[in-house]
Amino acid sequence: MRALLVCSTALLAALLAVSPDVASAQMKLSPKATAPGGTETRYFTSIDGLMDGNADVILKETRQGKTVTAAVLDVCYPVAKNSDRKDRFVVNLQVAGQNLTGTTQSLGEKAPVTVKLLRKQAGDTFEFRGQIAIGQTVTEVTSPDNSDLSEKEFQDNQTSDDGITPQPKDFTDVSPEAIAVKVKLDAATEFLKSLKGQDVEVTLASLTVGCDALRAGEQTINMSVDPERAGALLAKLKAMPGVTAAGWTAGMTEMDRTIRFPAADWRAGDKLDRDKLAAAVAGVLSKTLAAKQVSHSFNPATGKLKLVFKRPNQDYPALELTDTIEVAGLISPDKPGTTDKLMLWIGSPSTTTADEGSGAKLNLSDDASADEEGDQPDDNGSIEALAKELKGQRWDADKSVWK
Numbered sequence: 001m002r003a004l005l006v007c008s009t010a011l012l013a014a015l016l017a018v019s020p021d022v023a024s025a026q027m028k029l030s031p032k033a034t035a036p037g038g039t040e041t042r043y044f045t046s047i048d049g050l051m052d053g054n055a056d057v058i059l060k061e062t063r064q065g066k067t068v069t070a071a072v073l074d075v076c077y078p079v080a081k082n083s084d085r086k087d088r089f090v091v092n093l094q095v096a097g098q099n100l101t102g103t104t105q106s107l108g109e110k111a112p113v114t115v116k117l118l119r120k121q122a123g124d125t126f127e128f129r130g131q132i133a134i135g136q137t138v139t140e141v142t143s144p145d146n147s148d149l150s151e152k153e154f155q156d157n158q159t160s161d162d163g164i165t166p167q168p169k170d171f172t173d174v175s176p177e178a179i180a181v182k183v184k185l186d187a188a189t190e191f192l193k194s195l196k197g198q199d200v201e202v203t204l205a206s207l208t209v210g211c212d213a214l215r216a217g218e219q220t221i222n223m224s225v226d227p228e229r230a231g232a233l234l235a236k237l238k239a240m241p242g243v244t245a246a247g248w249t250a251g252m253t254e255m256d257r258t259i260r261f262p263a264a265d266w267r268a269g270d271k272l273d274r275d276k277l278a279a280a281v282a283g284v285l286s287k288t289l290a291a292k293q294v295s296h297s298f299n300p301a302t303g304k305l306k307l308v309f310k311r312p313n314q315d316y317p318a319l320e321l322t323d324t325i326e327v328a329g330l331i332s333p334d335k336p337g338t339t340d341k342l343m344l345w346i347g348s349p350s351t352t353t354a355d356e357g358s359g360a361k362l363n364l365s366d367d368a369s370a371d372e373e374g375d376q377p378d379d380n381g382s383i384e385a386l387a388k389e390l391k392g393q394r395w396d397a398d399k400s401v402w403k
Contacts, residue, residue: 178251187242226303227332261392
């Protein structure tokens with residue numbers, strides 16, 4: 001039965017508004033060819049409007065010719081208005097002529113659910129009217145002009161990619177600090193509790209259990225970790241109860257701001273001398289940004305490098321204002337496992353200006369947008385200068401090779 005309950009976006013936008021207001025919507029999909037008298041499975045999906053468009057509904061019908069012999073309604077919806085937390089119910093509907101009725105309870109909140117629908121066909125379109133009650137909330141359903149999907153059309157629309165690459169050949173399509181773990185929902189809480197106190201950052205958005213996860217029974221949790229520890233952490237996480245997949249995924253690195261270079265000059269024994277490399281990077285950026293380095297530090301959880309520079313602001317020299325420039329970076333191997341190459345990603349500089357002089361201060365506000373702040377023309381050649389200093393290569397996006 002669970003194979004029937006694959007996610008689609010909003011069939012009951014008209015089958016489930018949280019308010020008692022009438023919800024109506026339309027769905028235009030390709031007409032089907034029905035074998036006269038044959039048994040087939042059809043689906044209704046993508047009806048807009050329910051719960052402000054946030055309900056995700058699948059109605060599966062089994063038909064003998066034009067007669068419905070069985071129906072299953074699967075609805076995923078927010079537990080409260082504007083809530084990211086979802087609940088879901090699945091109900092086998094009794095078919096009596098044009099009437100579809102059934103009772104069940106929601107899977108999460110255990111709220112009682114009653115469905116009473118009248119189904120009418122007019123040519124290739126269908127109308128649904130009636131009521132859906134979840135707990136004390138009753139939704140009046142008025143949904144005209146719906147079209148259905150064949151089994152093949154429905155399955156073709158269900159393809160999904162969790163973005164996990166268990167064994168990437170290198171870090172050109174996935175990011176060296178970004179890992180993701182798929183875990184069964186009944187094991188997710190204990191899995192997440194096990195990460196407490198560890199040097200790893202969990203992406204807050206991945207804690208939200210969406211409709212896809214509820215239907216699949218699995219949740220994908222995204223994390224950031226120091227690239228030097230990512231492989232070992234993944235091996236540990238793969239062995240945990242309920243984990244069904246784990247690997248690298250997309251993260252902070254962008255290939256147009258990434259350099260690959262030989263590792264030999266930056267090792268102390270079998271360890272990477274990150275401070276030595278950070279100092280070399282800071283030396284190059286001090287020149288290209290015309291600024292003095294103030295500090296560098298590495299995030300203990302993610303390994304992210306933070307470089308801070310200062311320089312006199314040139315907009316109004318007489319005021320003696322100071323620009324503070326922060327640049328993020330990431331140093332990692334160029335691929336999982338043993339390698340003689342390193343990768344350096346350098347983010348776009350972020351600049352703030354303040355009066356740091358002695359005496360009374362000029363209070364400043366900066367209303368420039370983030371896009372405007374980040375739009376610096378090639379960072380005065382910073383990436384090219386770093387590639388030259390490190391004897392490195394840059395990524396050719398057109399040919400998908402290092403050049």
